Amino acid sequence: MTFHYKNIPIHYEISGNGPSLVLLHGFLESSTMWNSLIPQFSKNNTIVTINFPGHGKSGVISEIHSMELMAEVVNELLQHLQISSATLIGHSMGGYVALAYAEMFTEKIEKLILLNSTPIADSEEKKENRNRALKVIDQNPQAYISMAIGNLFAKTSRQKYSSEIEALKKEAYSFPVEGIKAAIKGMRDRKDRTEILKNFNKEKYMILAEEDPILLLSETIEVAEKCNVSLKIIEGGHISTIENRDFIANYLHFIL
Numbered sequence: 298m299t300f301h302y303k304n305i306p307i308h309y310e311i312s313g314n315g316p317s318l319v320l321l322h323g324f325l326e327s328s329t330m331w332n333s334l335i336p337q338f339s340k341n342n343t344i345v346t347i348n349f350p351g352h353g354k355s356g357v358i359s360e361i362h363s364m365e366l367m368a369e370v371v372n373e374l375l376q377h378l379q380i381s382s383a384t385l386i387g388h389s390m391g392g393y394v395a396l397a398y399a400e401m402f403t404e405k406i407e408k409l410i411l412l413n414s415t416p417i418a419d420s421e422e423k424k425e426n427r428n429r430a431l432k433v434i435d436q437n438p439q440a441y442i443s444m445a446i447g448n449l450f451a452k453t454s455r456q457k458y459s460s461e462i463e464a465l466k467k468e469a470y471s472f473p474v475e476g477i478k479a480a481i482k483g484m485r486d487r488k489d490r491t492e493i494l495k496n497f498n499k500e501k502y503m504i505l506a507e508e509d510p511i512l513l514l515s516e517t518i519e520v521a522e523k524c525n526v527s528l529k530i531i532e533g534g535h536i537s538t539i540e541n542r543d544f545i546a547n548y549l550h551f552i553l
Contacts, residue, residue, distance in 0.1 A: 298310060298311065298366065298533040300373075300374060300377045302358065302369075302370050302373050302374075302420065302481060303358065305350065305354060305355075305356040305358050306354070306356045307332075307347065307348065307350065307355045307356070307370060307374065308345060308347070308348040308353055308354035308355045308461075309328070309347045309348070309374055309444035310328060310344075310345070310346045311343065311344065311345050311346075311378060311393065312335060312339045312343075312344050313335075313338070313339025313340065313342050313343050314339075314342075314343055314385065314434075315342045315343055316341075316342055316343065316383075316407070316434065317340045317342065317343045317345060317346050317375075317380045317382065317383035317384070317407075318338060318342040318343065318345070318383060318386065318414050319345045319346075319347070319371065319375070319383045319384070319385050319386070319388040320334075320335075320344065320345070320346045320347075320386050320391075321349075321371070321385060321386065321388065321392070321395055322347075322348070322349065322352070322353075322388055322390075322391050323354075323388040323389030323390045323391050323392075323413070324354065324389060324390040324445075324460060324471070324480055324481075324484065325416075325442060325445060325465070325469045325477070326389075326465070326469075327348050327352050327354075327468060328346035328347060328351030328353060328389070329353070329400070330346050330538055331344075331346050331537075331538070333538065333542055333545055333546075334538065334542075334545070334549070337546055337550070338345070338502075338550075338553070340547070342379070342553070345374070345375070345378065345380070345383070345410070345505040347370070347371060347374055348461075349362070349364065349367050349370070349390075349394070349404065349480070350362050350366070350367065350370060350476060350479070351472060351473055351475065351476015351477060351479050351480055352472055352476060352480070353468075353472070355476075356406040356473075356476075357473055357475050357476040357479060358370075358479075358552045359479065360454050360475075360478075360479060360482070360489050361482040361483050361486065362476070362479040362481055362482070362483040363483045363486065364393045364394050364396070364483055364487045365401065365486075365489070366396070366483070367394045367483070368395075368397040368398040368401055368402070369401070369508070371394065371398055372398065372401070372402055372405070373505060375405070377385065378501050379382030381405065382404075382405050382406065383405065383406065383407060384406070384409075384553065385398060385399075385406055385408070385409055385410065386408070386410040386412060386549070387410070387411055387412065387414055387479055388412045388413055388414065388537075388538065389412070389413050389414050389511070389535065390414075390484060391412075391414070392411040392412065392413070392414025392415070393484065393487055395409060395410075395411065395414075395491070396409075396411070396416050396486070396490040396494060397487075397496055399490075399493055399494070400490060400493045405538055406497075406499065406523075407499065407500075408498055408499060408500040408501070408502070408552075408553075409494075409499065409501045409502070410501075410502045410503075410504070410549070410552070411494075411501075411502065411503045411504070411505060411526075412504045412537060412538075412545070413488070413504065413505065413509060413511070413512065413535050413536070413537055414490065414503070414512075415503075415512055415517045415520060416487035416490040416491045416493065416518075416520060416524070417477035417489060417491060417516065417517070417520055418487055418488055418490075419484065419485055419487070423485075424485050427481050427482075427485035428446070428456050430481055431478055431481055431482070434477060434478055434481075438474050438477070439470055441548075442466060442469045442470060442477075442502070443466055445519055446465050446466050446469060447466075448511075449511065449534060449535040449536050450462060450509070450510075450534045450535065450536055450539075450540065451506070451509075451510065451533055451534030451535075451540065452508070452510075453497045453508065454508075454533060454534055454540050456535075458540065461539050465536075471536055472481060483514070491520055491523065491524065494520075494524040494526065495523065495525065497524075499550050500527070500552075501526050501527065502526060502527045502528075502529070502552055503517070503521045503526045503528050503529070504528075504529045504531060504537065504545070504548065505517055505518065505521075505528065505529070505530050506530070506531055506532065506533045506534055506535065506537050506540070507530060507531070507532055507533070508532070508533060508534050508539070509533075509534055509535045510534055510535060511535045512535070514530075518530070527552075529548060530537065531544055531545075531548075532544075
């Protein structure tokens with residue numbers, strides 16, 4: 298399905314009945330990352346998935362897709378669907394967007410769940426890495442996408458999930474280069490939302506992975522404790538919906 302944000306097509310899907318659950322994918326992913334979970338959770342929930350601008354089948358809105366912009370797109374979609382409140386689950390970049398949404402539309406969130414994500418802003422080193430990534434993309438986007446997606450998985454998982462990794466790469470190769478660059482710039486420039494998470498006074502959860510090559514586990518645990526978040530640490534790398542799918546499904550069923 299498609300709705301338009303400022304005349305730009307944004308792809309989404311909706312299924313099921315019950316309290317609304319909005320699933321927000323990560324960088325170089327699309328709403329397809331949730332496909333294995335949707336049949337289970339649509340039995341008791343209205344499930345909304347969205348392709349962020351420049352990802353999946355959604356168009357590119359601007360040169361920079363800030364977390365605030367993407368949160369506004371989510372809000373416009375929910376208004377379009379006449380959904381007044383929902384639980385948000387954000388994976389990685391989707392978590393950054395969920396936190397921006399929590400700052401902008403606090404009253405519209407029932408529960409907030411961050412999966413392989415953090416409220417911490419990029420360090421100067423990470424910002425430099427993002428800038429280098431932008432240059433690599435200009436020279437060879439497929440090489441960048443291949444490397445970036447492979448590096449999301451724990452080293453011990455890469456051979457086991459080689460077919461899933463190739464499927465992710467194949468899908469990401471179809472994304473517009475300008476959309477990928479816009480997301481990188483948005484993540485690079487995002488602000489720290491530790492205080493937003495700390496002050497969010499409804500149910501809030503963080504699910505982290507022991508071998509996540511993207512997040513520094515000790516740092517993220519410290520922030521989770523500071524923010525009084527219900528924290529779960531699991532096995533695997535950054536793509537927990539693949540590397541630890543059964544546990545994710547069971548745990549989400551428990552907290553939802």
